[in-house]
Amino acid sequence: VIPGWFSEISPMWPGEAHSLKVEKILFQGKSDYQNVMVFQSSTYGKVLVLDGVIQLTERDECAYQEMITHLPLCSIPNPKKVLVIGGGDGGVLREVSRHSSVEQIDICEIDKMVVDVSKQFFPDVAVGYEDPRVNLHIGDGVAFLKAVPEGTYDAVIVDSSDPIGPAQELFEKPFFESVAKALRPGGVVCTQAESIWLHMHIIEDIVANCRQIFKGSVNYAWTTVPTYPSGVIGFMLCSTEGPSVDFKHPVNPIDTDENCSKSKRPLRFYNSEIHSAAFCLPSFAKKVIEAK
Numbered sequence: 001v002i003p004g005w006f007s008e009i010s011p012m013w014p015g016e017a018h019s020l021k022v023e024k025i026l027f028q029g030k031s032d033y034q035n036v037m038v039f040q041s042s043t044y045g046k047v048l049v050l051d052g053v054i055q056l057t058e059r060d061e062c063a064y065q066e067m068i069t070h071l072p073l074c075s076i077p078n079p080k081k082v083l084v085i086g087g088g089d090g091g092v093l094r095e096v097s098r099h100s101s102v103e104q105i106d107i108c109e110i111d112k113m114v115v116d117v118s119k120q121f122f123p124d125v126a127v128g129y130e131d132p133r134v135n136l137h138i139g140d141g142v143a144f145l146k147a148v149p150e151g152t153y154d155a156v157i158v159d160s161s162d163p164i165g166p167a168q169e170l171f172e173k174p175f176f177e178s179v180a181k182a183l184r185p186g187g188v189v190c191t192q193a194e195s196i197w198l199h200m201h202i203i204e205d206i207v208a209n210c211r212q213i214f215k216g217s218v219n220y221a222w223t224t225v226p227t228y229p230s231g232v233i234g235f236m237l238c239s240t241e242g243p244s245v246d247f248k249h250p251v252n253p254i255d256t257d258e259n260c261s262k263s264k265r266p267l268r269f270y271n272s273e274i275h276s277a278a279f280c281l282p283s284f285a286k287k288v289i290e291a292k
């Protein structure tokens with residue numbers, strides 16, 4: 001350990017570690033589920049860390065929150081009911097609330113400490129909770145989805161940590177089946193789907209499960225987040241059987257002049273071009289993910 005530096009060391013990315021210079025540790029706690037830490041970094045603003053893994057930094061969280069939200073919501077004409085699994089920091093809520101067609105935003109986060117810490121240290125991220133359409137449920141997303149009536153949601157966004165710890169079940173087949181049940185025909189799901197540089201085997205399994213369960217379309221998109229391992233993060237974009245969804249060509253653009261001018265907080269990362277580009281994959285990943 002180098003004094004004054006935080007290094008993200010994990011068996012999920014053996015032999016490598018991204019480090020950030022620490023100015024000051026702002027919070028350290030242990031919830032019922034994980035260790036929670038917040039520190040002021042020298043160059044990425046405040047940083048949220050769960051069980052030693054970087055969840056978000058003020059400087060680059062926009063890339064992840066905007067892409068995980070607008071890739072699904074801009075792919076269907078008129079999203080009304082949206083469910084967020086995880087995402088306790090509130091960043092996805094902030095992005096979902098940009099969509100005026102949305103009437104109901106349910107969020108199920110297992111760890112209340114993440115919500116409280118985000119409200120205290122990341123107000124520009126937790127601002128999402130201020131939207132009156134938001135209903136917060138503290139609990140296990142797996143159980144929440146089992147209780148949801150069939151066909152309830154237009155979109156489900158699974159903003160999870162990694163498959164070690166509380167989020168492990170969110171990468172397994174029964175969970176994907178419960179998501180499909182909770183979606184209307186032609187509904188869409190977007191899940192956090194790790195790194196093509198580090199986790200091709202995990203991605204291969206997720207894609208295989210999704211192909212069995214989601215009879216609409218199954219796609220993988222990816223983006224750059226400098227403070228995530230290998231500097232990239234991916235997303236599974238799937239739709240259930242029903243009205244077809246072409247994820248690669250957004251039908252419901254959010255980066256229109258009208259939306260951007262009237263929004264007090266303009267999009268920092270997402271736009272329609274980067275939406276389409278996100279589905280372009282390097283050959284080594286294309287071979288695995290698009291295997292016929």
Ligand SMILES: NCCCN[C@H]1CC[C@H](N)CC1
Pocket residue numbers: 053054055056064087088089091159160161162192194228229233
């Ligand atoms: N809402 C915070 C983002 C959580 N996403 C994950 C955090 C941990 C990373 N290794 C992968 C993305």
